[in-house]
Amino acid sequence: MIDLTDRVALVTGAGQGLGRAHALALAGRGAAVVVNDVGRTEDGASTAEAVVDEIRWAGGRAISDRSDISTADGAAALVAAAIAEFGRLDILICNAGIVRDTSFVKMTQDQWDAVLSVHLGGTYQVIRAAWSGLRAQGYGRVVVTTSASGLYGSFGQANYSAAKTALLGLMNTLSIEGAKNDIRVNAISPVATTAMTEALMTPQMREALDPGYVSPAVVYLASQECRLSSAILHVRGDEYAAVQLFQSKPVSFGRKPTPEEFESSLETLLDFTDSVPGAEAWANRVR
Template structure:
């Protein structure tokens, strides 16, 4: 099987350097036409974005650039409008743009918290919204969010970044459900890569292993016809994994035990993961709890038509 993007149009945000650049080059090398986004003054194109466009064109591909700030909805809409004017469609969106403002939560300003969340969460939301109806009308779309282990698992000094990165997983979860009937598949990439954002935070030996080039294959797979949906793929140093959110089976507590003391008393049973499973939607949790309650009280209940 050969994965190609001939005839497809992609937008990659934060594509002037690092992972975004690598993703854009990978898409172009496999036939996609690519909009290179890298923040610049309104109406201008950054030197970094222009260099990526030139690199793609020198290899025989097609690319244009736009300096939209992804946290500005109007700029994002203009970027998408220019993409449509040039190529008439948008098949792929990689929400890659991001920033860091690392500090312990005690020392972090709320301005820095909001700024990081705006770029990561609102940037992904604005870009996804701008292409959503285009993809619906086409009956085809692939959207890749960029999450992080800092959001999935936590990391000291990154409360703002972790919050934004976990939030895009929530966005992915719902968009994957809403996009299903129109063949819009929405996934998330959790990369570990040596970029300007991570330089100085890790040793040179590790930095040499976690190249952007080792992450991009996962991004390209999530952009392909064969992509899954509602899936988090971790990638780094040539290794790949899938991260999944599970919930323990839990148990029904009779009314006399529905208090903090009852939860404490039964904690080990609630925490038991032997019967845990992945839920397909928020309703899955509701249905499970209602079924357990009904069974515990001897009530017959039918959830099939709810």
């Protein structure tokens, strides 16, 4: 039984969609939750406060926060608010995001900067603000949010894809640096109905891709029972999969090859029959 009682979780972008589902699921397992979102409803109410009300009505503990996580001051204020209210911070669910889609040839600097600032910058700032505290207490669970666009690319999303892929590099390094302090860092790659995708979906798709399907994996990654680190979990509705980078068996020339010799090796080089996980291959090379 995964029990998050006495744990404190911080969820960014938690006013709706995936973040809301994660916040409710974490609270449902006993965690105190800090609901961060800058959004407002059409009548001007705070979306974060609405989620806090849901949690409290169900008997849980939660506070809302509207700090801008894309800035160092905003992220520091968010983390400070969590500790001031609940006395500690154990879990970071970095979910906040925006889209500014357009083809690369038409993309403006503002569109590039805005997406990188929230997805990559916001995740970095929040983890950075909390990292020393997690290390000091010898425990932490961090979940970053990547996407299929980051893993495989998507037309019109060069900014979004770049940010989502960069988060995997951040995850891999923090997994190494956090290991001795029992800080586990993993990634979720969701396909779900959100404010960013809802307009593109039929009613049937919206039901099949309810964001609540993603939250069970997030709750596990946020728990003490989680033994994973540097894992990528892809969730699409009721389908769950793991994603990993693989490296093919090396081709050794014994000397500097010519470009033509390199070309002739491609069939062997691109044969993944005897491939190994990329992290394992890299670890063996740097020992």
